[in-house]
Amino acid sequence: MARDNADRLQFSLLFLAILALALGLALHAAGRPDAAIFAWQAGVLPVLAALLLEIFSSVRKGEVGLDIVAALSMTAALLFGETLAAAVVAVMYSGGTVLERFAEGRARQEMSALLSRVPRTATRHANGGLADVPLDLIEPGDLLLIHQGGIVPVDGDVESPQAILDKSALTGESMPVRVDRGQEAMSGSTNAGPPFDLRVRHRAADSTYAGIVRLVEAAQASKAPMARLADRYSLGFLAVTLVLSTLAWWFTGDPIRAVAVLVVATPCPLILAVPVALVAGLSRAAHFGVLVKGAKPLEALAGVSTLVLDKTGTLTDGRPQVVSIEPQNGMSEDEILYFAGALEQASRHPMARAIVAAARRQTLMLPVPEHVFERAGEGVSGTIDGRSVCVGGVAFVREQIGLTSAPSPILNIGTVVVALAIDGRMAGYITMADALRSGTAELIANLRRVGIGRILLATGDRQAVAQAVTAGLGLDAVCSDLSPDQKVRLILSERESGTVMMVGDGVNDAPALAAADIGVAMGARGAAASAEAADVVLLVDHLDRLLPGIEIAQSARHIAMESVIAGIGMSVAGMIAAALGYLSPVQGAVLQEIIDVAVILNTLRALRIDPRIGEPMRTAVPADVVRA
Known part of the structure; x- marks a missing residue:
């Protein structure tokens, strides 16, 4: 609701700014310049007021961003009579905000799609017939009929000779897979074949897809501010802007030069668009079965240098x-x-x-x-x-x-x-x-290819078992007989030499996941403690999802940094031209609008990141298990 109200406010400000700009231009063309100035001021002041409130809120949180430059440019333009330039900046800023919200919504589409697919009822066999019942009434042992095209509502075992399941919404696998009698059908999959019977294994609230939905909702409802790469450069850029505008005014005695510099320095969509690359990365990763809990973990995922793997449920x-x-x-x-x-x-x-x-x-x-x-x-x-x-x-x-x-x-x-x-x-x-898991050796090689230089095994199993399981994998170290607190000490030790990612799936892995720079939990149906402690959750029980997750994070961060460097670089060049008198305030505003649109379109390339991804890893090679 709060987001909807904010969207309506931004659309209203944009509509008012555009209307005032158009009306002012019409009045100016009709020979009524005073009325035109009044119209432009009427369009600028509401946008400026909303911007000042946002800046005040950010400063109270200890955040200083490039929003200040936009406020300075509109204020200076109004004070020195450049109301048309101020009106153009107002349209640019409010339009950039609306464009950012649209782009962010587009970037979140994969995560939103996961939520929209949640089934509400299931068809249950009862008394020789079929009945549609709410999911809350489904109990383990019930027999369900899964219609063609229907979503598997709960985890269960296939009772029919076979089922054809489309897992693309969860795993990114483009081809449906066959699941034979007695094998598990994961909730959230789509029945791509004829109807089949499913024997319920877990209640709906305990099923895989319910866990995925809870994780997605938690990620979307997080109140942590989104990482904004542009703000890392905001103080320096703000200083450069003020110095250039002051020097232009000082040496020429013309305050309009200072206004032109400030207008060109208004990187409105740059402030808003850079996070879109990261949000698009989050959404794209979710498409491949990797749920990253925010932009900050996505950035960290892009820079991992050391990987620590648990054995049971991870390598095996x-x-x-x-x-x-x-x-x-x-x-x-x-x-x-x-x-x-x-x-x-x-x-x-x-x-x-x-x-x-x-x-x-x-x-x-x-x-x-x-x-x-x-x-x-x-x-x-x-x-x-x-x-x-x-x-x-x-x-x-x-x-x-x-x-x-x-x-x-x-x-x-x-x-x-x-x-x-x-x-x-x-x-x-x-x-x-x-x-x-078959294909582990190939996965290890690919992880090294994307920049992970050190890969270790950390397990509580015996040394002989750990060595037998990892033989031929080329790991840098095999650490066995570890208690949970010893795993934490290992993680802290490795963090001294770089960014550490820990992958695990059990309750005993939760402390190590929390201690790592990036904690990755295997499977949404794994231990709740590990999923809660982790920064990244692999939505399906396939270790090979690490590879596309890392590749997407690296690409998204590269696009974001590219936007920062290109946007600020072109803005500085325009500021210099304005300081030398080659650009008027209005021309500077139009130029900056072109720059900003180019930057935000560049960030949307993150929606098309296509990592190299192989088939999900299957089980084949003996490892360790004990009947307790």
């Missing part, structure tokens, strides 16, 4: 995966998955979920287990199709079937073995691991 997928199956006693791999997956439906352990998902990917129809007994963290026993089944850790399964001696499966570093027994006999082993 953070979820166990089935990597191999070793049948025993004549069983097949599908039979092992069938019995293990059916029984593990009764467990909520991450490994149990992974085994169930692997079985469903094989399109196995899993029966409901009976007589289930679970020993937390060790294993599950029960009945499947009338047969006694036990699945879990090797020691647990051997204990359940009374097996005292048997060949032990080979256990590589970073893997864990789940055993399966059927009717008192060992049936096979399932090897599981937390998978290293």
Whole structure:
């Protein structure tokens, strides 16, 4: 509401300034110069009053910007009778403000699009039929129908043979992806194929897209002032302006020369347009699944020199995966998955979920287990199709079937073995691991290409596991067995030599994320503490989003700096020409308007930043996981 009122005020000031300028020109042409002067003054004074109030508010906050030059130029022009020049500056300033607000709205379009896509209802299967219900009434375990073209309202598992999902609004991926039965469908995706059924995993408020929306709303509602690169040069530019105008008046005795210098020095849209490059960068980054919480973190992201990575959930997928199956006693791999997956439906352990998902990917129809007994963290026993089944850790399964001696499966570093027994006999082993994200080595190389000179791993895992996971990645250091406070000390130490970015996803990473110059949280559905502490949130669980985020930040900052240098440089050249008498106040105002329009159009190039981006990283290589 406050922004709408401010927009209406700016439009009203612009309309009044243009009307007064046009009316004054018409009166002057009709031979009524006194009435023309009165009309121009009537257009200038409201704009000047609004500008003085804004300057007063900024000074109270300790901010001194180039707005002062605009106020000086209008005031001086009025005092020395250059009312036409004052009217042109008023139109220029109010028009620049309106143009900036339009450009900022255009720059925020990707973030606004995320908010506009929030679904309000879902179609739920109930009593043999379908009913549209509010999202607040959806509970885990409900079965939803996702219509073609509809937005997936909550996180869940695909119950149909497959689904075709368009994730472009969240990830920037241009092509829809296939999600098979048992795999997760992320909320916020669009159904690009035929209707499919979705088994709800989380309530709407706890789903990925709800987390994204909360983060976007928080970023847009932030009351922190936007970074204004132009203001860094404001005091120096203001001093140059005053010196040139004073010298021009002193040596020529003509105050109009001083007025001309002040008018040319009014970089109105430059003051307003430079942040547009940064806002456009924020919006463009959101298009690629990178939510940056403001212009200041975007600037810092452009200058990162050291990257510190967490392991679990960052370099690795953070979820166990089935990597191999070793049948025993004549069983097949599908039979092992069938019995293990059916029984593990009764467990909520991450490994149990992974085994169930692997079985469903094989399109196995899993029966409901009976007589289930679970020993937390060790294993599950029960009945499947009338047969006694036990699945879990090797020691647990051997204990359940009374097996005292048997060949032990080979256990590589970073893997864990789940055993399966059927009717008192060992049936096979399932090897599981937390998978290293494929393409990590290429990503590390690309991160170095964009200017990150030092990349480290910081993990609480054992040294042997950390070394095995990172072998061949070419990291500068692998720091293992770290507690959260030791991670913080590592970050503070690295900050002494440059800007440090920390990437993590867990509650234990929150202190390190807060300590870094730039904290990056993996995935909007990650720990709330890490997302809150981070400056950047990767909206999807893909580490490769770092690359376009950094490239966009660097490009946006380059465009912003380019606008500062070009705008102020051309203004100084015009000021010198005005001081030497080559430009009148009116000519100077027109020249500055041309300069400012060119500058603001240049900043809008940030909306077309197109980083080089590959396919999202997938999981493939074994890493570390332990069944607790």
